[in-house]
Every structure is written in C-alpha cells, then in structure tokens.
Amino acid sequence: MSPSWMSRSRGQADQVDGPLKASEKRSCLSRQSKTFWMLLVAGIFLLIIAIGLGIGLGIGLTRGSSGGNSGNGGGGSGTPSSPNSTTNATAGEYWKPAAGTSWQIVLENPPTDTSLNVAVYDIDLFDNTASTISKLHANGRKVICYFSAGSYEPNRADSAQFKKSDYGKGLDGWPGEYWLNTNSANVRAIMSARLALAHSKGCDGVDPDNVDGYDNDSGLSLSPSTAEDYLRFLAIGAHSYSMSIGLKNAGAIVNATLDFLQWEVNEQCVQYEECDLFRPFIAAGKPVFHIEYPGSAPSISASARKSACDNNEAHGFSTVMKEMDLNDWVEDC
Known part of the structure; x- marks a missing residue:
C-alpha cells in the first residue's frame, strides 16, 4: 500500500483518477484475480507448515513429559524417594543387641566416667557432643541417644519449632513439659530432624521417651x-540411618511393636509389679x-538389692539401680 493511499480516502482517489474504461476494468480484475489466487495458495501453504510444526512440537512435548525421568539429562518431574519412603519398619542394617547386654544410663549431664565396663551407654542426645560418643566408641561401647519423642521440653535446641496446637496437658511432676500430639505432621518433622541429629553425632541407636501418652491424662x-x-x-x-531403636515403658504395646524394635527400656517394673x-x-x-x-540410693540395703535383682x-533383664536424676552413679545386679 503506497503512502499516497494512506494520505487520502477512497472517495478522493476516485475523483482524481476518473472512471476506468472497460478494458482497464477487465485488466484490473484479472490482476486482482491472479493476486487473490496467489495469496490463497501461499496462505494454504503456510497453514500446512504451521500445522506440521504444531503437531511435531506437541509430540516432542508429550515425549518430554512422559519420558523425562528415564534419562540422565533430567528435566522430569519425578521426585526421588527419601530414606524414609519404605513402609517396612524392619528394613535395613543396624545394631541388634542380645538379651542380657550390660548397660549404663546417664541423662542428668554428659557422663564423667566413660570407662565403666559395660557394653552400652544411654546418654542424652542434645547434651552430648559427637566427640563424647566417639570416645565411648573408642572404649568399645555402643551408644544409645535419648530424647523425648512424646513430650515438649522447653529448653531443647529445637523447642521453638513446636506449635501451640502440638501441645496437650502438662506432665505431672515436670513443670514446663507438655504431652505432644504424636499424630501431628509438625511433631513428626521435628522428630525426623532429631533422628538425623542422632545419626550425625554417631549414635548407634535411639531411646524415644514418653511414647505412652495414651496411658496418661x-x-x-x-x-x-x-x-x-x-x-x-x-x-x-531410625533404621534408614542404620540406627537401632527401642521401646520406653509402654507395656500395653509390647507385643504390637516387638518385631520392629530392638530392645525395651523399662523403669520400675519391679516396684509396679508389671x-x-x-x-x-x-x-x-x-x-x-x-x-x-x-x-x-546411693546407699543400697541388702533387702533393696534383693528386691531389685532377684x-x-x-x-x-539388664537391671541397674539408679538415683532418680539419672546421674553417673549406678549399681548393677
């Protein structure tokens, strides 16, 4: 389209040029017809090309989305499975202690004596460093790392991660501690992080306490x-990290958990006749x-020893006598 056509209306152009002769009209129509058919053919050709490209692109995209997980080049949307993706609670390679294994438990503070001639130390996950655990390993000990899996404790490094909706009632005799909703996704995420921490410190197993909230108010x-x-x-x-795990008290679920747990830690079953x-x-x-x-304790009479040990x-059982605060003092049977 010429600039002159753009600068004036169709009516003005007709008035300037005047009427066309018949031959000129036929010639004009012929030229218009040829132009029309040429444009039509070209348009059809371009449409065919566009359709072909569209089909090819669609096939390529379909192949990319359905087969993207099979190659090393990636781009697929598949999510790699996590170590916890198995539903088999017994799967993995981990330490399996035998009945009668000797032990010591110290939770009040890091143990001051790591040379006690026992096979296992049960110590606090948060209060002990990897170097303490390494030292126990060097002395031929296995290490169980304790944490509360069923109660909120106010002074742990991850305490701020719990939500108010995770809490229940307070634990009797333990100010500031609350029962946890163990069905909570947030609680379970925090406990998964604790398992990862235990693994990073070199723990051989974990001792998750307060799992018997069902038996309490x-x-x-x-x-x-x-x-x-x-x-x-x-x-x-725990097993995905090659760590063992035990049951703490909770006598009502012994039979239900026996096949996938490696030990029981019990307090006062003699006293409570259970x-x-x-x-x-x-x-x-x-x-x-x-x-x-x-x-x-720490003064043990003959009758107290007989009651605990006989x-x-x-x-x-691997029986020890301890003070309630679970300091270094211990006397075994």
Missing part, C-alpha cells in the same frame, strides 16, 4: 494404636534395659 486423642503407628514411623526413620509385660523381649532374644530407683519376672 494427656488431653489428646492418643491410643495404643496411635502409639504403635508413631513408633513404626520412628523405627523406619515385669511380666516385658518378658516377650527376652523370649525374642532382645534386651530389657531395666532401672529400679531404690529410695535409699525378682523372678525380671529374670534375664
């Missing part, structure tokens, strides 16, 4: 079945790490 919807599910979750996580609940671990060749708290239901 927790203010939460907890039951033996929710406790079993929670322990299965923790076991899968040691028979934990005997399935012994029958399975797994240790019951058993604590009694004589009121006269109980028929606790036969074969």
